Amino acid sequence: MNRFALLFFLLLIPFLSSAQEDALAEDAFFIRRIYDEALTRSRCFDWLNYLTQQIGGRLAGSPQSAAAVEYTRRVLDSLELDTVWLQPCMVPYWVRGEKEQVRVVNSLKMGTVELNGLALGNSVGTGPMGITAEVVEVKGLSQVDSLGESLRNKIVFFNGAMDATQLNTFNAYGKAAGQRVWGASRASRYGALGVLVRSLTTRLDDIPHTGSTVYEDDAVPIPAIAISTRDAELLSRLLRQEPVRVFMRSTSQNLGEVPSFNVIGEVRGREFPEEIILVGGHLDSWDVGSGAHDDGAGCVQAMEVLHLIRRMGYQPKRTIRCVLFMNEENGLRGARAYRESSDERGEYHMAAIESDRGGFTPRGFTADGHDDVFTDKFRKVIEWLPLLEPYGLALRKGGSGADISGLKGQKGLLFGFEPDTQRYFDYHHTPIDGVDVVNKRELELGAAAIMSLVYLLDKYGI
Amino acid sequence: MNRFALLFFLLLIPFLSSAQEDALAEDAFFIRRIYDEALTRSRCFDWLNYLTQQIGGRLAGSPQSAAAVEYTRRVLDSLELDTVWLQPCMVPYWVRGEKEQVRVVNSLKMGTVELNGLALGNSVGTGPMGITAEVVEVKGLSQVDSLGESLRNKIVFFNGAMDATQLNTFNAYGKAAGQRVWGASRASRYGALGVLVRSLTTRLDDIPHTGSTVYEDDAVPIPAIAISTRDAELLSRLLRQEPVRVFMRSTSQNLGEVPSFNVIGEVRGREFPEEIILVGGHLDSWDVGSGAHDDGAGCVQAMEVLHLIRRMGYQPKRTIRCVLFMNEENGLRGARAYRESSDERGEYHMAAIESDRGGFTPRGFTADGHDDVFTDKFRKVIEWLPLLEPYGLALRKGGSGADISGLKGQKGLLFGFEPDTQRYFDYHHTPIDGVDVVNKRELELGAAAIMSLVYLLDKYGI
Numbered sequence: 001m002n003r004f005a006l007l008f009f010l011l012l013i014p015f016l017s018s019a020q021e022d023a024l025a026e027d028a029f030f031i032r033r034i035y036d037e038a039l040t041r042s043r044c045f046d047w048l049n050y051l052t053q054q055i056g057g058r059l060a061g062s063p064q065s066a067a068a069v070e071y072t073r074r075v076l077d078s079l080e081l082d083t084v085w086l087q088p089c090m091v092p093y094w095v096r097g098e099k100e101q102v103r104v105v106n107s108l109k110m111g112t113v114e115l116n117g118l119a120l121g122n123s124v125g126t127g128p129m130g131i132t133a134e135v136v137e138v139k140g141l142s143q144v145d146s147l148g149e150s151l152r153n154k155i156v157f158f159n160g161a162m163d164a165t166q167l168n169t170f171n172a173y174g175k176a177a178g179q180r181v182w183g184a185s186r187a188s189r190y191g192a193l194g195v196l197v198r199s200l201t202t203r204l205d206d207i208p209h210t211g212s213t214v215y216e217d218d219a220v221p222i223p224a225i226a227i228s229t230r231d232a233e234l235l236s237r238l239l240r241q242e243p244v245r246v247f248m249r250s251t252s253q254n255l256g257e258v259p260s261f262n263v264i265g266e267v268r269g270r271e272f273p274e275e276i277i278l279v280g281g282h283l284d285s286w287d288v289g290s291g292a293h294d295d296g297a298g299c300v301q302a303m304e305v306l307h308l309i310r311r312m313g314y315q316p317k318r319t320i321r322c323v324l325f326m327n328e329e330n331g332l333r334g335a336r337a338y339r340e341s342s343d344e345r346g347e348y349h350m351a352a353i354e355s356d357r358g359g360f361t362p363r364g365f366t367a368d369g370h371d372d373v374f375t376d377k378f379r380k381v382i383e384w385l386p387l388l389e390p391y392g393l394a395l396r397k398g399g400s401g402a403d404i405s406g407l408k409g410q411k412g413l414l415f416g417f418e419p420d421t422q423r424y425f426d427y428h429h430t431p432i433d434g435v436d437v438v439n440k441r442e443l444e445l446g447a448a449a450i451m452s453l454v455y456l457l458d459k460y461g462i
Numbered sequence: 463m464n465r466f467a468l469l470f471f472l473l474l475i476p477f478l479s480s481a482q483e484d485a486l487a488e489d490a491f492f493i494r495r496i497y498d499e500a501l502t503r504s505r506c507f508d509w510l511n512y513l514t515q516q517i518g519g520r521l522a523g524s525p526q527s528a529a530a531v532e533y534t535r536r537v538l539d540s541l542e543l544d545t546v547w548l549q550p551c552m553v554p555y556w557v558r559g560e561k562e563q564v565r566v567v568n569s570l571k572m573g574t575v576e577l578n579g580l581a582l583g584n585s586v587g588t589g590p591m592g593i594t595a596e597v598v599e600v601k602g603l604s605q606v607d608s609l610g611e612s613l614r615n616k617i618v619f620f621n622g623a624m625d626a627t628q629l630n631t632f633n634a635y636g637k638a639a640g641q642r643v644w645g646a647s648r649a650s651r652y653g654a655l656g657v658l659v660r661s662l663t664t665r666l667d668d669i670p671h672t673g674s675t676v677y678e679d680d681a682v683p684i685p686a687i688a689i690s691t692r693d694a695e696l697l698s699r700l701l702r703q704e705p706v707r708v709f710m711r712s713t714s715q716n717l718g719e720v721p722s723f724n725v726i727g728e729v730r731g732r733e734f735p736e737e738i739i740l741v742g743g744h745l746d747s748w749d750v751g752s753g754a755h756d757d758g759a760g761c762v763q764a765m766e767v768l769h770l771i772r773r774m775g776y777q778p779k780r781t782i783r784c785v786l787f788m789n790e791e792n793g794l795r796g797a798r799a800y801r802e803s804s805d806e807r808g809e810y811h812m813a814a815i816e817s818d819r820g821g822f823t824p825r826g827f828t829a830d831g832h833d834d835v836f837t838d839k840f841r842k843v844i845e846w847l848p849l850l851e852p853y854g855l856a857l858r859k860g861g862s863g864a865d866i867s868g869l870k871g872q873k874g875l876l877f878g879f880e881p882d883t884q885r886y887f888d889y890h891h892t893p894i895d896g897v898d899v900v901n902k903r904e905l906e907l908g909a910a911a912i913m914s915l916v917y918l919l920d921k922y923g924i
Contacts, residue, residue: 036627164903165498167853202903361823361882363854391629392825420823420882422903441626441664441884 027387031452038448044300045440052290052435059287060327061093061258068283069261072324076265079306086261089337091327093258094122097251105245115231118208119250120224121330130249133193137239144186152191155246158183159232164202169421180211185219194223194248198232201425206230209429210286212330223250262334266321275318277457278352279305282328289433297359299324304447316458325403339406351457353415354401360419361442362449366398370411377413377462384456489849493914500910506762507902514752514897521749522789523555523720530745531723534786538727541768548723551799553789555720556584559713567707577693580670581712582686583792592711595655599701606648614653617708620645621694626664631883642673647681656685656710660694663887668692671891672748674792685712724796728783737780739919740814741767744790751895759821761786766909778920787865801868813919815877816863822881823904824911828860830876839875839924846918
């Protein structure tokens with residue numbers, strides 16, 4: 001890659017004016033300074049420590065989410081920005097309740113077997129007595145439709161596995177996540193009593209992964225619980241040998257809507273303050289674990305960008321705004337409130353960068369945008385590759401992030417920060433997503449990568 | 463990077479014959495199959511589990527190293543190779559003895575302070591009574607020479623820190639490791655009684671990192687103990703305030719030479735059996751921890767290459783040989799025995815690939831070779847980049863590996879497998895280098911990367 005970058009440089013140089021050469025050297029030098037700062041004097045890992053260890057899991061509406069709003073607002077205040085504010089939004093408040101129970105009952109082969117379960121977010125509970133019913137295994141949503149009415153009064157077990165051969169684990173996740181999001185609604189159409197869902201990870205282990213389920217408007221809500229991959233394998237094996245009945249119990253419930261906030265801080269641009277460059281992550285997380293990779297990492301990286309700007313005495317031409325979105329996990333209400341308010345005020349996000357794929361070693365950015373402008377604008381950004389490739393950063397077309405994709409109508413460029421994807425789904429939405437599985441250097445390198453792109457966006461515009 | 467790979471392809475296609483196009487497609491397809499196999503049916507992670515959990519730390523000469531020889535030989539036997547054998551070598555047998563003690567005594571500021579220490583490998587002990595002496599801090603070897611005779615009867619504290627701003631942590635390690643390897647010899651010249659060495663990691667924590675020290679032939683051997691980075695910072699702070707005396711005690715000793723083995727298995731080539739492609743790692747590790755990244759990972763990846771060859775029914779043209787070297791950590795005796803025997807028999811290693819930089823997500827390979835042939839041969843290998851880049855693999859000039867670099871005289875190409883370097887020195891030579899910090903997918907991707915290069919080397923030769 002460095003080889004190609006070098007080649008690119010060498011091919012370019014004959015066509016550059018001496019002023020352009022100077023600018024290139026200045027940029028290379030500034031980006032090297034960003035990395036030096038981030039790797040030696042950044043504060044993002046300390047902030048992540050606090051967010052995860054002192055506050056913990058931060059599901060929207062929870063007391064922890066309120067503490068996270070207050071903590072990050074105070075941190076942003078301490079960075080001497082031009083403005084720090086809280087943007088109100090109403091969020092659904094879902095609570096898990098008592099520890100879930102999932103149990104194979106009266107198996108001829110194995111007697112009673114306890115399975116590791118976690119209710120899916122937004123799921124209704126089973127009622128205090130739980131549900132016991134025969135289990136029917138399916139591999140995905142379409143199989144539900146073909147089984148149809150035979151699912152009445154059954155528990156439907158979605159056992160679609162993530163495809164381990166996908167090099168980018170997000171591709172495998174994208175293909176398998178439908179059963180978690182829509183499985184309960186689909187099974188409910190045919191009178192099923194509840195659903196069990198195989199956890200979304202390529203690992204074979206005992207850790208269940210939660211995540212949101214969505215009830216379609218016309219669906220009778222039925223309870224949905226994720227079970228660990230090893231338990232999914234066991235249940236599937238058992239089903240090949242005998243009919244299986246499962247007891248499932250969850251006291252989870254939706255407590256209605258409560259007020260919450262996006263946390264926002266910005267440094268105002270000197271020349272083009274109306275052109276906004278957003279950096280963001282989402283402040284809420286699941287209630288289990290402490291949301292370190294998902295998405296404490298993205299939040300502290302976005303905050304670190306403003307910290308780096310202040311530490312390095314950088315005076316941006318454009319407005320650099322850090323947004324910590326609320327309720328990405330189970331409603332995207334923060335994202336909606338932000339977009340609506342931004343559109344109303346006629347703002348223009350020249351660029352937005354979301355970090356929500358974990359705090360791993362950076363690989364680059366995916367870029368997205370409105371069809372009217374994307375090709376031209378992306379062509380401009382691609383010219384900066386020789387400055388980014390020495391740091392292992394690529395740029396490719398691809399989705400940006402759930403919180404910022406609604407800004408596409410403003411016709412700027414949207415970026416998703418892209419770290420190495422191999423480990424993300426080991427931890428995603430689990431009790432083990434803690435700061436102990438985040439590497440400090442990898443987190444800092446991510447902040448440096450995002451700041452480097454912000455610098456180029458700010459200096460040259462698009 | 464994919465963008466460049468694609469460009470490369472598109473530029474090439476007009477010049478390709480249809481036979482060449484077919485070969486390219488066949489290679490792309492085969493490499494995809496390698497990855498599919500490695501990510502779904504490999505055994506390397508299970509082997510690593512056994513090596514680390516059932517056997518543990520495997521310092522050359524130890525009972526554990528003998529158990530590792532026996533275990534890996536049995537695994538290779540089970541793969542139905544053409545030949546599996548043990549190659550004898552004599553190795554130094556060093557033992558750590560009782561738990562080391564390092565203690566600041568009678569500090570005015572802090573009283574008595576225990577420091578976390580680990581004797582360096584090959585180090586002599588202090589004698590049962592330990593040593594107490596005044597501490598002098600230096601940043602590196604050259605400072606020892608300038609202080610000279612003032613170090614007599616002192617403990618010299620080498621406090622050179624690894625440079626956190628190096629993106630490739632191995633560069634930072636390379637610059638800082640001299641004090642660990644040569645510090646005791648250098649300080650001994652001027653009559654120092656012992657040395658303390660700051661652990662080689664960019665992390666600030668309480669975990670000491672061992673590693674080899676080497677006594678020059680004319681040096682009076684003095685004891686050397688590594689202390690954790692946090693303790694090094696504390697000691698340095700204290701030294702700025704007052705004279706500091708430290709008590710250090712280690713009962714480590716060298717027990718002379720004992721017999722051991724390299725473990726070797728090979729599949730003989732059908733067309734050019736005399737052209738050998740070596741894949742290897744080192745079977746020994748430090749006694750603390752269980753040598754998971756260093757270098758259990760490299761060993762099981764090399765073994766997995768032979769496993770993949772057999773599972774996929776691949777018939778190599780050339781001889782593919784897996785070598786698990788003994789005693790890389792504190793003597794390189796296995797490497798020497800292998801090279802001497804190979805040279806004597808007039809063998810030709812067309813290529814050798816060592817994996818000894820941890821089991822992290824692959825980034826590519828560094829390549830090295832004899833000056834007479836390197837440029838031409840490397841040019842040939844570079845042509846395969848479009849097949850490797852879709853898997854995130856680059857090729858660059860750089861060192862290969864300590865065990866294989868002696869084969870340079872045979873004028874083949876030498877490769878070092880290069881994974882992501884960010885986390886390696888968190889674990890390197892410590893009690894926490896266990897299988898729990900190795901990610902199964904990342905390990906498997908490494909095996910697939912090495913097998914892909916082996917396939918191209920075997921099919922096309924160089």
